[in-house]
Structure formats: C-alpha cells, structure tokens
Amino acid sequence: MDYHHFLLLLLSTCSFLPDLQLCFNFDTKNFKIFSGSKENQFGYTVQQHEAGGRQWLLVGAPFESTGKQQTGDVFRCPLDRNSANCTRLNLGNLSLDNVSERKDKMRLGMTLTSNPKDSSFVTCGPLWSHQCGSSLYSTGICSRVSRNFRLSHTITPALQRCETFMDIVIVLDGSNSIYPWYEVQDFLITILQKFYIGPGQTQVGVVQYGSTVVHEFSLGEYQTVEDVVEAARGIDQRGGEETRTALGINVGRSEAFKRGGRPGAKKVMIVITDGESHDSSDLLQVVADSERDNVTMYAIAVLGYYNRRGINPEAFLKEIKFIASDPDEKHFFNVSDESALKDIVDALGERIFSLEGSQGRGFGLQMAQAGFSSHLVRDGVLLGAVGAYDWNGAVLKETKHGKVVPPKSSYKDEFPDELKNHGAYLGYSVGSLISSRGSQIYVSGAPRFNHTGKVIVFTLKNNGNLTILQALLGEQIGSYFGSVLLSMDVDGDGQTDVLVVAAPMFYSQGWERGKVYIYTVTPQTSFILQGALEVYGRSQNSRLGSALAQIPDMNGDGFRELVVGAPLEDDHQGAVYVFYGQDKTIQRQYRQHLSAAGFSAGLQYFGQSLHGVLDVNGDGLVDLAVGALGAAVIIWSRGVVRIQAKLTFEPEKVNIFNKDCRRGGKEVTCMSVTVCLSLDSRTKSRTKSRTDVAVWYSLVLDERRFPPRAVLDESDRQQPRSLFLQVGGQSCRRISFSIQDTADYGRPIAVVLETGLKNPDEGPVLDPDWPSVLRAEVVQLMFIAELMERLYRSTRSGGKIKQTRLFPARLRRLLKGFVKTEAGGA
8 A cells, every 4th residue: 555645744853853964955065165365355256157168267356466556456256166276367457548547445356247248348447547637536446357358348337538638839939029038948847847747638739839849749749747848848949030920829729739639639738929920910810710619719929029118018908818718807917027927827727627526516527436336237237336426326337338327306306305415325226127128227226325224226327317216114223224235036937026125224122133125026017025034033133135146946946045145153254045046036034054163164245246146066057156355266066865754564454363474472463564665856967877875764563652553673773874866866775674562443553754865065955935744544444344344243143242352352443333223224
C-alpha cells in the first residue's frame, strides 16, 4: 500500500530559527574575498560583469589615487575559482578636451552600472570639477567603458560652457605717440594675468598697429597665463607715423578671430589707443562689421599725448565712445596717461567677466554632481544630479542623440522654491520600472525633501519634457527615505510588481535600524504602500536598506528574491538579509541572514553594496557579490533539492492471527516497509556532471508510545541510515518490523520517515519549504474484519465468545453487540 499521500507538512528548522546562516542556499562555507585598500574605499561599489568570454567582478575604489590626484578608479577581479588578484583599470586617466578640469577627489567608481547587452559598463565621478574663472564647478563626469575595458565615451550632461569661454583679441596702438612703451606693456601683462586662460575658458591674441598691422601672437597659441604673459614681455613697440585704428580693428575682426578662434566662443575686442585715427572715415563700416560679427568692443582712450600738449580731447573721446559697444558706461574707459592704465585693470576685468552664480542668481547645474547615482534605461543612462538648482537636485539623461536636461520649472510643483534651502537632494537614487502597458517610467529619490524624504515617479521625453506622475512621502524626519530605490519584477512577466524604497536611517526603539517600504504597482501605474521590511530583535544601528538588489529565483519557485544590506550591524561589521519573492510581492520574514563575522573577522561595512546576476559556479543559481570596506566578497550559491519519499508496506493487509515469525521468543506478525528515496533538483545546473549526494533517513514506528506496538527487526534498528543519490535517481531499501500483541487495536500505528542531507555544509541544500518528514499510518481496521468473520462462523455453529488474549474485554463487548445485530438480521 502506498502511503505517500498521507503527508504531514513539517517545515525545516529554517522557519523557526531565522538567524541560522544555513537556512537558505548562499554558502557561508564557500566564498571568495577580494581584498583592497580600505583607505581608498575599495568595495564601495560592486558589479558582476561579463566581457571577453569571462566573468568579472567590478569593484569601485573612489578614493584611489592617480599620480598626485585622488581620482578614484575601478578594479576588475576574475571570478574563476583559481584566480584571486584584481587588476586596476586606470580609468582615472580620463580627460576632457577644451576644459580646465580638476580631477582631484572626483570620486570615480562611486557609481557602477553594468550593461549586459554590449558588455560595457558606466562609472561616474560625481565630484569631477572644471574651472570657470575663479570658481570651481563640480558638474560631475561619467564614462562608458567598452568590453575591452577601455574608455570609449565620456558623459557630462551637466557640463556647460563657462561664461569665461571667450576669444579676446587685444588691438594695441604701437604708433610713435605712445610713450613710454613699458607702461603699456605693463598694463598688457597685468590685464593678461587677470584673464582665465585655459582650455574651455579664455584665449587671447594680440594685434599691434600703427601705420600697418602685425599679429604679435594668435588665439590659442598659448594655453596658460604664464605662457601668454611671457609672450607679452617680448612685444616691442612697432612705431608708425600714423594711427590707423580702423585698419587695426578690421584686421582683428577679419583675421585675428579666425586664427585659432573657437566656434561658440564669445568674441571680445579690446582697443587701446592714444589719438584720433588717420582712417576715421572707415570706422563707421568697421564698427558695423564688428557688430554684425557679434564682437563686443571695449575701447580705452589714453589721454597722455593730449594732456602733455594741452590739446582738447573731445573729438578723440567721441571717436573712442563710437568704437565701444553700448552702453558706454560699461565698455568705454579713459585714462590720463599711459601710467594710469594700471588703474583700470580691475574694473576692466570685472566688466569682461561676469560669472554665473554671482550677484545672488543662485546655481543652476554648476554644482550638479551628475552621476551621484546612475541607472541604465532603454535609450541611454539616467543620472542623478543632487547638487543641481541649489542642491534641490535634478535628474538628467544621456542618450546616443545627446544629453537631456529638464528645465528647473519641471520640478516646481513637487519642490517649491520656499523649500529650496532644505536641499532635497533629488537624484540621490534613480531607477526605472515597466508599466502594464510596457512603457518605461522613471523614479528618483530626494531623501532630504522637507527633512522626511520624497520619491517622485515621472516620465522624461528626450526633448526635456519631464512630467511627475506621483510622489511618495517619507514618514520620519532624518530617515533618508528614498536614498535607495529598486523596482522588482517578482514573477518575471516583464512588468514591475513592486517598488522598494529604503529609509536606512529610520529610527526605531532607540536605534537607527532602517526600514524598507514595499509599494505595489497597480495596472494603472499608481503606487500603494503594502507594508515594510524591518528586522527586530537587533538593538543596534544596522541601517537596513543601505543597499538593495534583485536577484533571480533562488529556490525554484519561479519568483525573484530581494537582498538587503545592513552595513552597520554588529558594530559596523555589517550583514545581508535575503527575502523571498512570492506571487507579486516580497515575503516579510527574511530567509537568510549573512553576517560579516561568518566570513571574516576583519570585515567592516559588509553589505554597503550588492549585486547578483551571474552564475559563477555553474549550479544554475546566481552568486552574490557583497561590497565591504576594503573588500569584495563573492558568496557561492548552492543548488536546491527536494528529497521525494515513498513508503510501501508488505503485506498490504496486516493479520494479527497470522503469526508468521518469532521475535524474542514470541510469535508475532511480521511485515516490511520499502523506503524509496529520490532526489529532485529545484534549480537547473549548467554542468552535465552527475554528483552523488549523501542522504540520511530515519524510520520511527509507533512514535510517542511506550511500549511500541511495532518494533523494527534488530538488523534494521541502526538509525539513521545513509545512502547516495543522484539528481533524478532513486534508491530503495527494505526494512523489516513486527507487530506486537497489544490491547489497542482501534488506533493506527504511525510510521514516521525523516530525511535529510548527510553533509549539510557541502553540495546542495534542501528546499526549506519541502517537507523533511513523511508520516504514514498502518490502519488496523482490517484486523476487525477478520475477527468478525471468525466470530460469525463461531456463533453460527453455536459457539461462544470467550475472553482470550485475542479477544480482550473491550473488544469482546463490541463484538457481542455486532453479533446480535447480525443474528437478528439473519
């Protein structure tokens, strides 16, 4: 008789002892630790990556130095079991042309995003800066790295041209009337030292004129202030009987701006002269041509010649004001003589350079820190820019067609100006989800909004049109709600089921425990709070939710799982929690707790970053990457199996009148049970090799009764027993036992089979949701039928029911009533 249908589900101890690290199938005995510099924050970010036919672990080290600059960098670590050395990629050497960049402390490697479609990845340095005038703007930089681990494309969506992006041509009067020349030369050197000369900023060319025109040096010929000043020291006075100012301006406009001039650069001309021009009739056309070419004209009248000779300069001043662009009060200067030129240097510099961010206008994207967070989307990469718009933050996008920058007005409804001083930090986290209609929708967190945090759900078109669909609000001040986001397609149908929002600094019961909110995504793409994940019983600042990762199905039920980091748990050693997916949500009770101490006593901040997409050891399951301070840990997964059990009894009917054997000097009824065990895998392995798995089993008869009514034969009493199984294979063992005499015939005899893995630290792990105990029952009602048949024959022949060991008093009374009924009926 097959009793495998009579199952009583007994969950494994995993359900009752959640702190056991072996409750799930991440293997705490088999792992690999890649070590790096704690000072350089090796392990701050981790990404599993496949390129060149090999599997790698990318590890960010945002404090790594390149030469004398702390640029940050990324390491690649091979994931084959025989190699443990990581190689630095030297990405800190990236450079942007035509920009006065500052790469020191740019924190490259602070974000990492792997793209499995083309085996590339994106890494960002959000504190990359460039100089504009005297200001240093941290706009941020990201770089796409090819499958060959080479820089392929630089991403700078927040980078804007400096207002100092100018081509300045100085038209210098060198005629004989200029005296002394060294005063003019000193002015030239002093004003050049005020200019912000460098890539992406200002470049200068000098033209000297008198009767003729000479190009002293051209735009872009010298790239530093020092070089330009040195060139200016070598300019001698050319002289000339005439002052042909119109000619000098025309050559500067038509020739000098073409010698090294840059498209898009603001054109500025500074004209310095000490007398009326000899070609004044040409000035009208020359000035008109300059206006047409968008040349801003600054004109300086040096009155030394007039004052030394007592000449009225009115006509001269009128000519110079005509040359200067409007308004005159900004573009026109006059000085008493050549020595007074130095007195206007500061004023001239201030009028030429009017830098953004000054005069109370606030910051736009100058301090954006783009790349503080990053996320791959269908047509590019989404970047968080926490410092944009006075640290209210913004979300930017880079596509193959260019950058997408929504205007500040896009955020005004959810981030009103009256709250801008709070520094919402929108873009601290970014992500996307797929709606029921298949469209991609974006999400971003602003953990400092109104001190409690906010998450916005929005669409973003490539024309910059951003529309906010819904906002989710945090509940506690300082909890950093929205600092980490994750959208999950739990059931794998291609649509997002839940949005996971972390508040890692959530304060509870006197500790900064952290809290993770689960929002259901409805078919209408609205978000409903379903509940939260919290860890109780741990009185410490764990910061649960500092990192989140979705990983593929681990237990074979078809649902994806959630991994949550708590890097401050156990006095900053750190821990990781694994939560099951179920249907379209996440189970509230974690299934595995991985503490740093279980891997290495020296680990700190274990769980600060997480990623799991690759099956490294070929068991069909993902292997988890965990970042720590100065380390990155790869935790191998273990296959999930189920032990199928079947009990078959022989004979099928138990007849206590049939004393067919002797045990202990007594005649008893003998039986046997065949135990058949098979091993089924819940996960598919990539390898074709079949490995023997050691399994134990234990059979208990008539449990919880003393003395038992059924006893195993002496040769089969050794418990537990072991055997080897292969996935898909079956093994059977026959076990003999006997039914003892007893007064209890009413209740069935319980047969309990318990199974397990002999080596729980090696090989696969049992599915915790599959029963490890099979309970069957040997029912004795068949005995009664036999007794009734004998009794009926006895009463028909005039016999009487006597009390014997086969007919105890209780059964005798029962049978008497049955016999009377049968006799009356007959």
